[in-house]
Amino acid sequence: MESGVLMSEGGACESVIEACKTGDREAFRKLFEKYKDRVFSVALYFFGGDEATASDVTQQVFLKLFTRIAQFNGEAEFTTWLYRLTTNACVDEHRKRRRFLQFGDETQVLEPRVRSSNEDTLARAEVAGAVKRAVSALKPKLRVVMLLKYFEEMSYEEIGAVLNLSKGTVASRLNRGHKILARKLGHLRAELVRAEQES
Amino acid sequence: MFTKHYKKELSAYAHGELTAEETEHVAAHVRACAACRAEFEEIRLGVRLAECLPEAAAPESLWEGIEASLTKDSAHAQQRHSQIQTHGQTQLEATRSQLSTRSQQSKRFRRARTILFPGAASIFSSNRRAFAAACVVACAVAVAVGAWLYVRATRPSWEVARIEGTPRIASDRIGERGRLGVGEWLETDDASRAEISVANIGAVEVEPNTRVRLIETRLTEHRLELARGTLHARIWAPPRLFFVNTPSAVAADLGCAYTLEVDDAGRSLLHVTAGYVALDAGERESIVPAGAACLTKPGTGPGTPFFEDASEEFVGALARLDFDGDRASLERVLKGARARDTLTLWHLLSRVGADERARVYERLAALAPPPEGVTREGIVRLDRAMLDAWKDQLEDRWIDGGIPAVRKMWRKLWN
Numbered sequence: 001m002e003s004g005v006l007m008s009e010g011g012a013c014e015s016v017i018e019a020c021k022t023g024d025r026e027a028f029r030k031l032f033e034k035y036k037d038r039v040f041s042v043a044l045y046f047f048g049g050d051e052a053t054a055s056d057v058t059q060q061v062f063l064k065l066f067t068r069i070a071q072f073n074g075e076a077e078f079t080t081w082l083y084r085l086t087t088n089a090c091v092d093e094h095r096k097r098r099r100f101l102q103f104g105d106e107t108q109v110l111e112p113r114v115r116s117s118n119e120d121t122l123a124r125a126e127v128a129g130a131v132k133r134a135v136s137a138l139k140p141k142l143r144v145v146m147l148l149k150y151f152e153e154m155s156y157e158e159i160g161a162v163l164n165l166s167k168g169t170v171a172s173r174l175n176r177g178h179k180i181l182a183r184k185l186g187h188l189r190a191e192l193v194r195a196e197q198e199s
Numbered sequence: 200m201f202t203k204h205y206k207k208e209l210s211a212y213a214h215g216e217l218t219a220e221e222t223e224h225v226a227a228h229v230r231a232c233a234a235c236r237a238e239f240e241e242i243r244l245g246v247r248l249a250e251c252l253p254e255a256a257a258p259e260s261l262w263e264g265i266e267a268s269l270t271k272d273s274a275h276a277q278q279r280h281s282q283i284q285t286h287g288q289t290q291l292e293a294t295r296s297q298l299s300t301r302s303q304q305s306k307r308f309r310r311a312r313t314i315l316f317p318g319a320a321s322i323f324s325s326n327r328r329a330f331a332a333a334c335v336v337a338c339a340v341a342v343a344v345g346a347w348l349y350v351r352a353t354r355p356s357w358e359v360a361r362i363e364g365t366p367r368i369a370s371d372r373i374g375e376r377g378r379l380g381v382g383e384w385l386e387t388d389d390a391s392r393a394e395i396s397v398a399n400i401g402a403v404e405v406e407p408n409t410r411v412r413l414i415e416t417r418l419t420e421h422r423l424e425l426a427r428g429t430l431h432a433r434i435w436a437p438p439r440l441f442f443v444n445t446p447s448a449v450a451a452d453l454g455c456a457y458t459l460e461v462d463d464a465g466r467s468l469l470h471v472t473a474g475y476v477a478l479d480a481g482e483r484e485s486i487v488p489a490g491a492a493c494l495t496k497p498g499t500g501p502g503t504p505f506f507e508d509a510s511e512e513f514v515g516a517l518a519r520l521d522f523d524g525d526r527a528s529l530e531r532v533l534k535g536a537r538a539r540d541t542l543t544l545w546h547l548l549s550r551v552g553a554d555e556r557a558r559v560y561e562r563l564a565a566l567a568p569p570p571e572g573v574t575r576e577g578i579v580r581l582d583r584a585m586l587d588a589w590k591d592q593l594e595d596r597w598i599d600g601g602i603p604a605v606r607k608m609w610r611k612l613w614n
Contacts, residue, residue: 025266025269028269029262032261032262032265036257036261036262037254037255037256037257038254039257040255040256040257040258040261041254041255044255045252045255051258054255055257055258055261058257058261059261059264059265059268062261062265063265063268063269066265066269124251127248127251128251128252128253131248131249131251131252131253132252132253134248135249135252146249146252147252149214149249150249150250150252151252151254155216156211156214156216167216171207171208171210171211171216172207174210174211174214175206175207175209175210175242177245177249178210178213178241178242178244178245178246178249179241179242179245180245181244181245181248181249182241182242182244182245182248183241185244185248186244188248189244192244192247192248192251195251196247
């Protein structure tokens, strides 16, 4: 099966997707390896750092992806389709959980555990830690546009396509997200400059 | 009098999501409107912070769960299809029988070949090995070339248009157009000129005998290196988004148009024609408004900015003070300073010793009395807030020459 081909950085290679459509497990694995961290990150930040829920949602997303991949006809970008599945799964899970949660429970913010490397310097780690707490505390509708923008580097139009929003609404939500981050973390300006110089 | 503020468009502006026309309107407005400028600084800080958002790693065990579910599903599917497979068994047997006949024919052909051409088997065999090795090498080369082409095609780059002559990118001549990738040099000889499109935020015209490299291009930073030669930059982006590194300082665009020249010794001359440019080297910074210029020198960094209509004697004395450490030249600079040269005197405050600073203060205060709350003692001890307050007041004088009366009135009304 033709699944050993190179996958492009921007999207999944067509031949890998075609191989997945024929049930090639190795191709599924490749697709999973390529997108697992980004899907998991979106879910993790969406659920305020709750790793167990993020893992469940990530599994659901990939199972849905593999069982429905035959329906993917290439009209939209593969990533648009994947992140639509991801955000829909997050929203569904959020709705399910809300029914069982007391008021106030859902505002609890855990700190997402993220990958760290020896290259991470003190200033970077400090800024990154503060940013992830602040993003986890954003309202879900603001959080999700920030995640698609900064993990996926999607354009406003692409984010709009994933979330069924107009470009203007995406712009307005990002505006609000940026302002909240700046107001909460304005005191980290000096550390940010150091972190940017280090990177 | 009413004007349109652009507060809702500022994130899209920072991300380069607006059209060129919209970008130009917002850039002009942000330069003139203090409220939108402050709001934009806030948005930009938010963008820079969000760029630090770390990606999380999915747990290793995730795939096992997914694979288990997939296996369960495929077991069900196999059960459903087992009947169909039984029906297909007869056809499969027939196919096997055909294959077996072909295999026997093939064996017969190999035996005949050995009898007719005794050495051929080993030749064919060694040729097969050589062919297989050649295939492996060809595949490896194809993959390497493909990967190289892919990396090259996906690397961020800017468009370069030839104006005249034969500009080169990475030593290759470009036709009418080319792409300057991150890390690549654009070089012009004495008969060549080119124009670089700086992402969607401006353009840089490259003069003959110039060597310039693209260092970085991303949402919050676009950076060139000018090793030698001359470039003219026209930028309509938010402040501090476009930078040019030179051997002796970094030119940071603050919304402007300017010419920057670098000679073979690494010295540079900046001449600003619109807006402002900041020249930075370590902790030393020179703010250069339209109509002013500034020299820089390796090891010293940016000198003190001066207006281009200043006298030769004034500029010469300033250069000796900045780069030769000739303290006697300070007297000539103070004596020759006009009302507009408060630009030079304000910069000198933080570059001379405490005793000399008091003399500079006296001359500056005589030309432009400090605002309320700014004291001689505060300035002598380099109180940052007082220096900034005085600069804010002086800035109107520095840019007045380039701003029509109507715009000045507009600035007063809305700032």
